[in-house]
Amino acid sequence: MAGEFDLIKRYAPRGADRSDVLLGSGDDAALLQVPAGRVLAATVDTLVQGRHFPEKTNPYDIGWKSVAVNLSDLAAMGAEAAWLTVALTLPRELEGREAWMQAFCEGVHDLAKAHDVAVVGGDLTSGPTSITVQALGHVGEREALRRDAACPGDLVAVTGALGDAALALYLLDNSAAPVPEALLGRLNRPAPRLDAGRALAGLAHAAIDISDGLAADLGHVLEASGVGAVLELDKLPLSSEFRAHCPEGLMESMVLTGGDDYELCVCLSEDRLDEARAAVPGLTVIGRLGTQTGLQVFNAEGKTVELGRAGFDHFKENG
């Protein structure tokens, strides 16, 4: 059986080749050139099997998603993604372990390469399956989309349809029929909105990516910025697949508190809206910020929607 060093050499995902990688994997640390006048953006996220992805998720998708959720965080800063490190823990006794690793690494490599991101470091250990990815990028300091810079009066907008990933997860658990590919793809291979984030850098005031659900994530922006928001439920963008497959009565919770969409939620001045829409096709205005704190959502009849469970919390909930 191949040892750690052999496995790392054989399957190590490289991602893109970049001239700003002065020294990549294989030394004690990677050496990377941050462009002059830009600041480093750094984020980290761990995915644990059975919690962040269903047990049966194929390893290619796990690799993809591990990268996607981190690139999504850079997108939410308006940053350009440049480099990744990947720490993989995998049971030694896992059946088909080498094939698993190979597929996982392909998933990492493919998404990284698609976004011109280099994989510059990694760590492989044996233990219960989990993955921690750190994504590094850069952004102009004054252009960064922080959570604390939203202003009363700003429009609230999202970059794409909400609820697809939560619906896919629900159907996996509760439906005997195969889950439509279009929904499953949103759950297993989310698309980090790096282009949208870069386009909105220096244009929008604030942004966050929707990982824990719109209500919870927008809530972080509201809290950090000391503002409140009013959203209109029937303005939330839904995909045709979502409309076709969402069970009666579950729409509200799927789109408001379902996580894993990885769309961006941005706050921007109304007078920049046309510019933002031109730069980000599909940007949808869903509400407006005000000075009264808290989040209120109204449905088409003008009634307040109960938000209930405020978001995904790994320790509070079973999610």
Next chain:
Amino acid sequence: MAGEFDLIKRYAPRGADRSDVLLGSGDDAALLQVPAGRVLAATVDTLVQGRHFPEKTNPYDIGWKSVAVNLSDLAAMGAEAAWLTVALTLPRELEGREAWMQAFCEGVHDLAKAHDVAVVGGDLTSGPTSITVQALGHVGEREALRRDAACPGDLVAVTGALGDAALALYLLDNSAAPVPEALLGRLNRPAPRLDAGRALAGLAHAAIDISDGLAADLGHVLEASGVGAVLELDKLPLSSEFRAHCPEGLMESMVLTGGDDYELCVCLSEDRLDEARAAVPGLTVIGRLGTQTGLQVFNAEGKTVELGRAGFDHFKENG
């Protein structure tokens, strides 16, 4: 029971306050200022319970060690450590979980602060205990201590005593008597040799930190640089505690293939030795590089020492 967000806020280790942290924990990504003319150094390592630290290790020491092994990698590049991210996975059902977290975070904070390193991001998930730390720092591009830059004729030197951590681990498993604190401290609270690394940057040719054992780690340098080395066993620095407690016949394997020392092994030109010794007290020459590839170790009688197990390999071995 407190939820994830509460726990993170309550115990989050901050480390040092640094003016180059433009935005710390709490947003989608941290924003960090790499000094002009320096390149970013990035490294990542995962620690899994029962594999990288004994089950009974106290959480303060686990936090400390998680940081130490990563700062050690920056030290081995000759880099100045600046920032950390910490991803912690901990079982939700763990008894005394909050106290565990608090102590863990104190260990992270204390070592980070001692080296003027800021903790700029984190992630907390529930699952089997593991920790992934990413350390970020910076170094002058031409001063970095790479593995591939060692030269034939270079002296091989180490920054401190070897074998203490391996002996502590051995005694924990095989001795009923309490393990001497001086040895246990080397295992549980290793000291990253950041000062030595910085002092040797631009002075030594190559360096690596000794995490998997001298033979394995020096072996990486030899392979990357296309050189070989001859070491003299009786020149390897041993602590008085080590000499007092190491069982007959185990010395060679402890100092040559025992891991977890986190001393630096450096290769440098003989004409820079005085300068290096002045900058790094305790630097000990243990051998010399040559053009014949491979690693040979001779004992005091001039006989070749069998290296046997070449180093710590998580997948090959039980270590």
